[in-house]
Amino acid sequence: MSNQGKQSQKLLLFRLFGSRLFGIGTLKIREILPFRRVTKLPHSHHAVIGTATFRGSAVPVIDMSAAVGYPALTKEERENASIIVTDVQRREIGFLVRGVQQIIETDWKSVMPPPKALGANVFITGLLDTGSNIIQLLDVELLLAKVYPESLDTQEVMLSEVQSETLGSLNILLVDDSQVARKQLSDVLDSKGIHYHVTTNGSDALDILLKEHGSGHPIEILVSDIEMPGLDGYELAFNVRDNSSLKQPYIILHTSLNSEMSLSYANQVGANEALTKFDAEELLQAMLRGASSSTFRADTQSASSRSIG
Template structure:
């Protein structure tokens, strides 16, 4: 228990400071790729795998890792590159996304670097809308590409975006169109998922690709004499984003008394023991794991019902534009 608490404490030191630790790896050539250390559970030599009939082409097989069956994904092949053939000398990075554990097959694992999120940038527009990159950075003069793992996993095992019967309250549904929600996420897949869910609820949706862009939108509201807490029902933000992460975005908002009342939900694929400590540290209102459409829709509808109690004015006019 002491070791866990020490790990939580050391990791939370990054919260609100716009920093991350990146594990670097390769697919057999000179190009470096990166993955947030928060997502990594273990790194091991490629174990023996059993191929399952009917599995997705990029799933190499299933391996038994510490008594648990884990799917091993050829991350190179999944992103449109040549499949890795030399499994014997390859490594597997065991990761956890959205509460699901899987392994990514890579040819080499380099080292961990500690970076500032403002040194992580969106991929160049020339990479195209179908690119598997979510960000790029530079480490010791070498370009590092950060893969949109959420896109990869969604293509292998799509998450249902359908809301269950009874989730939407008819009365709230009628009021929902009067409200706006700001969505902040660097993953195009995640933005679409959240947007479709909220559009099903009936609220108006604004989207930003990273924390710095979102903070700019909020500051523009202030410049126009508007209070973000009255213009927006809430902000739903990812944590891992280039330029400015969700922790730092939350801390910036809380430090400005003119926007500090904005309701903030951190919506992330980060899992494990660190989330509650991180969310509490930066002052977010709620944490929600990706992607659970019923829980997300319920959270928004509950907030609509509570909005009149949270604001000293006529909420029915609050977000109407």
């Protein structure tokens, strides 16, 4: 496959407890700061140690160790700790970690999904074997959902009867490795009585696309996360666009990243749109744009059409 569908991923490695290493993508990170004084928040989650000022704004700081079930850092340990300021799901959050290790470069094909035996509530989206260490990639979305459960509440979106019927007539596929993101996506469509397929990774998504095409009911709207173990969203989009035998779906890449670079790259690999998680109104409107796009009209004339709308 062409290198156009591939993008290297930089990971920040850090420690939470003992010598075990964890990682998050650097595209999520705004800045890494030494621990600073925080202002306590009343009635907050036990893992929220307070707020710190970052570039003139008050940013909540979460003790990541406490949030995932390890012992919280003591006051003495905090003095040598770091705060990773992230930009995730349209909000700035600081994560207190025991120690920042290094930044490494990898690609998502090297990342393995976590064993199913770990259960549904594990805070890990993938494992990376570097030869000397097994890096655990943290599910930041799940962590935030545990600390801020209200973030899972999906706002009610008003659709006309025609719009609901339009979306209900489409063959839709949702792809996301995060259980929190899958629930948010599913809740939106369930609330409107819209049928869909859902899977956790790009490889299975590609199989569903091929199977549905072969059965005469091709996928028309593909909503995929970007950062996933194995076949990530970029490569999935590129593989779909590179397969001239497939009726081409309208591709929406859906990401917790607010990085303009990641959204720009989504268009380069053939995605029609790239949205930052999570706004139900934006998602449904993007699907409606897909339903009326020239992609579907062109595909009735040529299965190899690649209109980017």
